[in-house]
Amino acid sequence: MFLTLPLFGLLWRAPWSTLPQRLTEPGILAALRLSLLTATLATAVSLVLGVPLAWLLARTEFPGRRLVRALVTVPLVLPPVVGGVALLLVFGRRGLLGSWLDTTFGVSLPFTTAGVVVAEAFVAMPFLVISVEGALRGADARYEEAAATLGAGRWTAFRRVTLPLIAPGVAAGGMLCWARALGEFGATITFAGNFPGRTQTMPLAVYLALEQDVDAAIVLSLVLLVVSIAILAALRDRWVAA
Amino acid sequence: MTLDARLVVNRPGFVLDIELTAAPGEVVALLGPNGAGKTTALRSLAGLTALDDGHVTLDGRRLDHEPPEHRRIGVVFQDYLLFPHLTALDNVAFGPRCRRVPRREARDKAREWLARVGLSEHVRKKPRQLSGGQAQRVALARALATDPKLLLLDEPLAALDARTRLDTRAALRGHLASFPGATVLVTHDPLDALMLADRLVIVEDGRIVQIGDAATITAQPRTDYVARLVGLNLYRGRAEGTTVRLPDGFSLVTAVPQEGPAFVAFPPAAVSLFASRPAGSPRNTWPATVTTVARHGDALRIELSGPIPVAADVTPAAAVQLELEPGRAIWATVKATETTAYPA
Structure with a gap:
């Protein structure tokens, strides 16, 4: 009840009569496209970095492993705005890495689409890492041993045996990660700003619209809701049921 | 393909320290009660458990610092560990594929091995669709398809019901006979050991207590555990002629005279x-x-x-x-x- 009531509120207040015109406004489409693109890229980045990290946490012993695991969960408990500020301090034009990136490659992340991806990945990756690590711990490590006795190196064993075994966990983690990235607001607006077409994702557009035109905000929210539910439902049937 | 090993593994409250040799074509059984360290010995041969001391030498080559994937040692695990997401065929082809055999060739080889263990009909099945006996044969084919120099079997028949066990044991005996390399078999079932092995190594509490062929072990057990396995009454005492005095004062009279510490056994x-x-x-x-x-x-x-x-x-x-x-x-x-x- 508590979880679904706000959704009904959204549906109830929706300006159904003017919906078709509002949906075709170019701003909505641009924000939607940007949101889907950045959330997907952030998920891809999280997969590339997060799955090996989860493997290290679940399968190996190294000094400071507990510390690393604690650090991985920091973005979960950190208010996203604080995360955005932290990212600015590191990747900002005068930041620790940012100044180096700027002078060496002429690359600057803040207030760019790439910056949105970085902010979203920062906030969403822990969901993936935790989910994949759990799947790895649940998977029998002896399959990897069996693969090793058959001549498979660590990478081959991981790719051909472990990864297929934990695929449902990776898929679930990826979905959580994608959904979190799609809804990301605080870190994005702090680190990447709010430039239409470049860094203005759906949640930012909703927030902005709320100050000027409540109906527009409701429409944007509905679109976000429908798109995310549709995509998650489609993926869920495909990956988790199998 | 001669195996020569000394395996030392220290665990809290337990030390495994055994020497093990096996000649090409020979089947050696490690027989002992649960917790004797048999599986640890097997794992350390395969490189899955690190040795604390000793060595593993196969064909004169030291292997103890090689990772398992470079040892060319085939393992049939107790619960087989067939990869659940691969078909029987791809399970068997996995080893050759890891040795960079092209896909087609690896599959042909796998098909050949599955035919040899009598599973031509089941190449497309996933492990969960196979019966226990079939899974055991796939696991054996998978280990042999890598052309190992040494084959390790961990309780190969323990997971099977009595009827399947009988057939599978006979089949396994045939496959082991045609395998040119050395085989080390771990079991707690004396029948498996007696039927499959050329030589028995009895391990208790991480130590070897007796080595011999089936005839010697069954006729002259040296520990209570072995005596119980082969169904004999066994006593240890000091012989003076045909009288063997037991520690608690009782004496047994035997037919053949002896002197010094002696065992007496009778069915x-x-x-x-x-x-x-x-x-x-x-x-x-x-x-x-x-x-x-x-x-x-x-x-x-x-x-x-x-x-x-x-x-x-x-x-x-x-x-x-x-x-x-x-x-x-x-x-x-x-x-x-x-x-x-x-x-x-």
Whole structure:
């Protein structure tokens, strides 16, 4: 009840009569496209970095492993705005890495689409890492041993045996990660700003619209809701049921 | 393909320290009770458990610092560990694929191995669609398809029901006979060891307590564990001629004279039971009390307490006639000629 009531509120207040015109406004489409693109890229980045990290946490012993695991969960408990500020301090034009990136490659992340991806990945990756690590711990490590006795190196064993075994966990983690990235607001607006077409994702557009035109905000929210539910439902049937 | 190894693994409260050799074509069984360290020994041979000391040498090459994937040692795990997401064919082709055999060739080889273990019909099945016996054969084919120099089998038949076990054991015996490399087999089932192995290595508490072929082990056990496995009464004492004095003062008379520490063994069927003291008869006669009566094949196995604990086999008819039941006091005898005595 508590979880679904706000959704009904959204549906109830929706300006159904003017919906078709509002949906075709170019701003909505641009924000939607940007949101889907950045959330997907952030998920891809999280997969590339997060799955090996989860493997290290679940399968190996190294000094400071507990510390690393604690650090991985920091973005979960950190208010996203604080995360955005932290990212600015590191990747900002005068930041620790940012100044180096700027002078060496002429690359600057803040207030760019790439910056949105970085902010979203920062906030969403822990969901993936935790989910994949759990799947790895649940998977029998002896399959990897069996693969090793058959001549498979660590990478081959991981790719051909472990990864297929934990695929449902990776898929679930990826979905959580994608959904979190799609809804990301605080870190994005702090680190990447709010430039239409470049860094203005759906949640930012909703927030902005709320100050000027409540109906527009409701429409944007509905679109976000429908798109995310549709995509998650489609993926869920495909990956988790199998 | 000769194996020469000394395996030392330290665990809290447990030390494994055994030496192991196996010649090409030879099947060596590590036999012992649960927790004796057999599986640890196998894992350290395969490189899955690190050695704390000792060495593993195969064909004169030191392997103990090689990772498992470079050892060319095939392993059949107790629960097979077939990859659940791959078909039987791809499970068997996995090893050759890891050795960079092209996909088609690897599959052909896998198909050939599956045919050899009689599973041509099941190449497309996933492990969960296979019966226990079939899964065991896929696991064997998968290990052999890598052309290993040494084959390790961990309780290869333990997961099977009695009927399947019989067929699978016979088939396994055939495959092991045609395998050119050395084989080390771990089991706690004496029948598996006796049927499959050329040589038995008995391990208890991380140490080797006896090595020998099936005939020697079954005739001359050296520990209570082995004696129980092969179904013999076993006593250790000091021999003076044909008398072997046991530590608690009781003596057994044997047929063959010995000197010094000696074992005396005799089968339960050699023990005769009488309601009263038999007159003028066998040399070994003592009063005993029945502790348990249990079925044992066609006979009844009677456990007796007294000066020495002993197991006796009698026919059901004799048991009825002697009114054998727990607590019954009777006389037990063993002819000297039915005992075996050998140096300890």
